[in-house]
Amino acid sequence: xxxxxxxxxxxxxxxLALIAYTVIALFPVVLTIINSFKTxxxxxxxxxxxxNFETFSLTGYQTVLTQGDFAGYFQNSVxxxxxxxxFVLLFGAMAAFALSEYxxxxxxxxxxxxxxxxxxxxxLGTVAILQGMVAAGLVxxxxxxxxxxxxxxxxxxxxxxxxxxxxxxxxxxxAGRIDGLSEYAIFFRLVLPLVRxxxxxxxxxxxxxxxxxxxxxxxLAPGEATKTVTLGSQMFIGQFVxxxxxxxxxxxxxxxxxxxxxxxxxxxLIRGITSGAVK
Amino acid sequence: MGSLHLTSIRKSFxxxxxxxxxxxxxxxxxxxxxxxxxGCGKSTLLRIxxxxxxxxxxxxxxxxxxxxxxxxxxxxxxxxxxSYALYPHLTVADNMGLGLKQAGAEKADIExxxxxxxxxxxxxxxxxxxxxxxxxxxxxxxxxxxxxxxxPKLFLFDEPLSNLDAALxxxxxxxxxxxxxxxxxxxxxxxxxxxxxxxxxxxxxVLNNGVIEQVGSPMELYNFPANEFVAxxxxxxxxxxxxxxxxxxxxxxxxxxxxxxxTLSRDQGQWVGKVIHVEHLGADTILYLETEKTGLLTVRLFxxxxxxxxxxxxxxxxxxxxxxxDASQKAIKGV
Numbered sequence: 189x190x191x192x193x194x195x196x197x198x199x200x201x202x203x204l205a206l207i208a209y210t211v212i213a214l215f216p217v218v219l220t221i222i223n224s225f226k227t228x229x230x231x232x233x234x235x236x237x238x239x240n241f242e243t244f245s246l247t248g249y250q251t252v253l254t255q256g257d258f259a260g261y262f263q264n265s266v267x268x269x270x271x272x273x274x275f276v277l278l279f280g281a282m283a284a285f286a287l288s289e290y291x292x293x294x295x296x297x298x299x300x301x302x303x304x305x306x307x308x309x310x311x312l313g314t315v316a317i318l319q320g321m322v323a324a325g326l327v328x329x330x331x332x333x334x335x336x337x338x339x340x341x342x343x344x345x346x347x348x349x350x351x352x353x354x355x356x357x358x359x360x361x362x363a364g365r366i367d368g369l370s371e372y373a374i375f376f377r378l379v380l381p382l383v384r385x386x387x388x389x390x391x392x393x394x395x396x397x398x399x400x401x402x403x404x405x406x407x408l409a410p411g412e413a414t415k416t417v418t419l420g421s422q423m424f425i426g427q428f429v430x431x432x433x434x435x436x437x438x439x440x441x442x443x444x445x446x447x448x449x450x451x452x453x454x455x456x457l458i459r460g461i462t463s464g465a466v467k
Numbered sequence: 468m469g470s471l472h473l474t475s476i477r478k479s480f481x482x483x484x485x486x487x488x489x490x491x492x493x494x495x496x497x498x499x500x501x502x503x504x505x506g507c508g509k510s511t512l513l514r515i516x517x518x519x520x521x522x523x524x525x526x527x528x529x530x531x532x533x534x535x536x537x538x539x540x541x542x543x544x545x546x547x548x549x550s551y552a553l554y555p556h557l558t559v560a561d562n563m564g565l566g567l568k569q570a571g572a573e574k575a576d577i578e579x580x581x582x583x584x585x586x587x588x589x590x591x592x593x594x595x596x597x598x599x600x601x602x603x604x605x606x607x608x609x610x611x612x613x614x615x616x617x618x619p620k621l622f623l624f625d626e627p628l629s630n631l632d633a634a635l636x637x638x639x640x641x642x643x644x645x646x647x648x649x650x651x652x653x654x655x656x657x658x659x660x661x662x663x664x665x666x667x668x669x670x671x672x673v674l675n676n677g678v679i680e681q682v683g684s685p686m687e688l689y690n691f692p693a694n695e696f697v698a699x700x701x702x703x704x705x706x707x708x709x710x711x712x713x714x715x716x717x718x719x720x721x722x723x724x725x726x727x728x729x730t731l732s733r734d735q736g737q738w739v740g741k742v743i744h745v746e747h748l749g750a751d752t753i754l755y756l757e758t759e760k761t762g763l764l765t766v767r768l769f770x771x772x773x774x775x776x777x778x779x780x781x782x783x784x785x786x787x788x789x790x791x792x793d794a795s796q797k798a799i800k801g802v
Contacts, residue, residue: 357552359548360554362519362539363553363613365518366539367569367613368538378554
């Protein structure tokens with residue numbers, strides 16, 4: 189539809205819907221952040237009010253930063269997330285390249301097999317995974333988490349990336365072959381830069397569930413040295429008493445690294461360098 | 468340096484035969500064009516020569532050396548693609564030099580050869596730019612430059628002009644013709660555009676349904692088409708085909724006469740007919756007639772002529788320019 193024919197009423201409704209959605213989406217985040225700066229009494233008395241002179245308090249943050257090794261938990265979360273994303277992107281892109289580029293027997297069956305993990309939650313296999321990790325001596329290591337998260341992220345990565353790689357011009361790859369580039373060089377130097385927006389999408393979709401996951405850290409790596417941020421925050425939630433200041437502060441802090449990673453990836457989403465390669 | 472010898476090349480995708488035994492000899496320095504309708508296998512054949520597709524069977528020799536199991540980069544070829552296929556993240560100079568760099572050439576040598584090619588194609592001022600900053604015509608010149616830099620035995624062109632607009636197409640065509648004269652290199656060129664084929668080629672290979680219909684110089688194909696397919700494919704507007712029985716000509720099944728070999732008169736001639744459509748092109752006037760004897764007949768007159776729809780006219784073919792075809796659509800020679 190042309191812009192000229194768009195009525196102000198219609199535009200208004202669109203904006204109203206979008207604003208409503210934004211409010212709903214941001215509400216819990218804002219609530220977490222404002223309450224993390226309030227005293228415990230204020231949190232319960234007026235949970236929606238922003239902190240003022242009377243209610244402002246940093247006790248939550250003090251507790252978080254002094255009790256337990258929060259810096260260490262952060263580091264664990266960042267290592268697990270970044271390394272898992274790296275492997276998901278690397279192996280996912282390689283599998284996707286093979287599926288989209290080479291004709292071999294059972295190609296589409298293999299594609300289906302690799303993508304079927306999207307439909308089956310990996311948590312169903314928790315018992316077997318735990319047994320495997322115990323047998324391999326990987327319990328209470330970050331490696332265990334990285335392996336599981338890589339497996340968890342791969343199906344979606346293979347699925348999305350193979351669709352995108354099919355759209356990369358064959359002529360470009362063939363030009364590379366004639367110029368003497370190896371298949372690896374074609375993959376790393378021609379194809380990967382062109383599917384960068386898709387890689388960023390996959391990275392975002394992979395990152396968030398890993399960062400927020402409580403299940404596998406709790407089961408595979410509950411030791412003090414390998415705790416992630418989500419697991420670390422749990423120590424403030426007791427069966428009878430919960431230190432809400434600390435929980436909210438920990439969660440507020442946990443938002444920032446993931447926000448930074450998201451900003452980095454979303455810049456890639458916008459930047460398309462395909463233009464000019466092929467008509 | 469740069470002959471190409473194809474012997475019974477076959478290519479099948481599953482049960483579908485795309486190429487059904489191609490034999491072809493390209494001499495050193497020749498400009499050969501594969502032409503044919505879409506899906507005739509001409510691009511597949513070029514890709515097999517380049518090594519981008521494997522032939523199901525057959526032999527490819529470049530300069531007498533068997534190439535069937537040789538990687539594309541080692542065949543001594545360079546290819547220009549319809550979609551340009553420039554590396555988007557490299558500058559023009561790096562695009563042109565990449566092949567040499569991969570082959571391990573000296574940096575100074577690469578620079579000299581890139582500069583020489585850029586000179587030939589007037590690309591000097593664009594060397595530091597990226598493909599995204601160039602126009603379509605410039606991009607295709609870079610792609611051609613990339614081929615020149617490699618100093619190949621064989622240039623392969625895969626419909627290089629199809630993405631360019633009409634004016635640019637003519638310019639680039641002239642450029643390619645000039646390059647062929649200057650480099651004296653062997654070039655194999657694929658197109659579906661018969662004008663490109665007629666204007667550029669030393670030798671045209673007409674392909675249809677995976678077989679070679681005819682090989683010859685442009686004028687041979689125009690004057691002596693071997694069969695009805697070649698006769699209809701070469702020449703525009705298309706040749707008229709008339710049932711020989713209707714004309715009372717014995718010893719042939721079909722008679723072919725090109726639109727430009729028919730004269731028109733308002734008062735006398737062999738075939739009387741009614742004008743159903745006129746196209747005024749300035750240099751030419753093309754008339755479509757409905758005649759009793761021949762059915763729909765296309766006539767091409769040189770210059771401007773005033774005819775209107777529904778005018779009654781008489782058409783007369785030039786006897787010496789008639790083509791005769793037998794029942795199997797082959798041309799009958801020596802008539």
